[in-house]
């Protein structure tokens with residue numbers, strides 16, 4: 001049997017592509033969605049701590065990194081966060097907005113989102129087959145031929161690739177899709193884990209172990225070896241037995257890791273500091289005032305006003321009472337308060353990453369259709385492309401938006 005459209009990958013992007021292709025086709029096309037995993041949507045189920053952060057109150061291109069911001073803007077515009085809210089409502093998923101700007105289902109269960117998407121796939125008459133792993137995709141002048149891991153051949157007039165990146169490989173997305181598109185002639189931006197916990201060098205392991213479990217709001221700054229600022233954000237940071245995690249570390253991770261990849265031997269510098277101080281001078285002025293207010297307080301006790309106790313004690317070390325600090329001691333302490341250098345050694349890798357930086361070159365797709373500029377009749381959407389967003393529902397918004405464009409365009413091309 002020849003299908004009109006085969007969508008490979010039933011994650012967020014593939015499910016969206018299938019639904020919008022089905023809606024556009026209104027029963028006039030034979031559409032099949034296949035996934036290699038036993039059950040599709042594994043990543044949706046684990047997302048947002050099992051609650052699925054579907055989108056964000058405000059989504060703009062600067063929430064993303066990777067390829068051309070113009071292409072990212074155009075894709076996001078074609079299906080924006082308000083359309084996601086309306087779409088989710090239309091398939092029976094009621095969302096709530098949290099103070100952080102993140103939208104979650106009111107049930108606080110990612111299962112609600114996945115079940116609604118799968119039900120909609122069936123409503124719009126798209127077939128869904130699990131445990132169909134595609135090994136190879138080839139294009140003849142007429143058709144796409146997809147070879148499965150069990151040796152079967154599937155044929156389609158158009159293909160939508162939504163195979164994800166390499167993050168969380170146990171979910172079924174292990175980078176195989178990227179290799180397939182490379183062999184079809186696509187340029188690939190080298191991939192690195194993103195939104196991933198960071199590990200520290202041996203000289204700071206003990207410190208992180210001591211602080212393990214401590215969370216704080218921190219300003220995390222990443223600068224390259226020349227001092228150029230790559231990242232500067234305030235988020236919640238968590239110390240762990242191996243290093244740092246929490247949104248602050250995850251959001252910073254792609255910048256540190258990209259720099260390590262692009263400029264080996266010239267590591268970026270990552271600092272964490274108290275968010276209220278814009279500079280070491282500000283922190284120094286604050287310490288000086290505290291010294292005047294109550295010179296007999298110990299330095300650690302003063303720092304515990306702005307840091308959790310364990311971190312305050314660790315930063316102050318065996319410094320004496322605040323009033324007895326020399327100018328040099330106070331200055332050094334102020335610099336640490338503003339930006340304490342974490343000696344990052346690497347990351348926990350793709351197995352612990354929420355997304356992938358790098359992927360298929362973005363300017364090799366037409367943003368109006370997500371059709372490949374290299375391989376006609378092939379559409380590409382989701383994480384497999386060179387786009388990664390920060391924490392907050394941005395990666396799903398990219399998946400929904402790019403899936404919407406790909407699905408709608410692939411169906412439209414066949415029923416015109």
Ligand SMILES: Cc1cc2nc3c(=O)[nH]c(=O)nc-3n(C[C@H](O)[C@H](O)[C@H](O)COP(=O)(O)OP(=O)(O)OC[C@H]3O[C@@H](n4cnc5c(N)ncnc54)[C@H](O)[C@@H]3O)c2cc1C
Nearest residue numbers: 009011012013036047048053134164172382383393395396
């Ligand atoms: C722990 C975790 C939490 C996250 N939380 C959030 C969150 O709350 N909000 C947010 O916006 N983002 C979150 N993300 C990121 C988000 O899940 C991804 O950006 C999104 O799932 C990407 O969608 P996708 O469809 O492009 O890829 P995927 O979800 O990776 O789906 C790809 C699908 O393709 C299938 N596949 C791969 N190769 C083949 C093959 N050869 N043959 C057949 N099928 C194949 C896979 O089995 C998989 O089902 C989280 C990610 C993780 C890992």
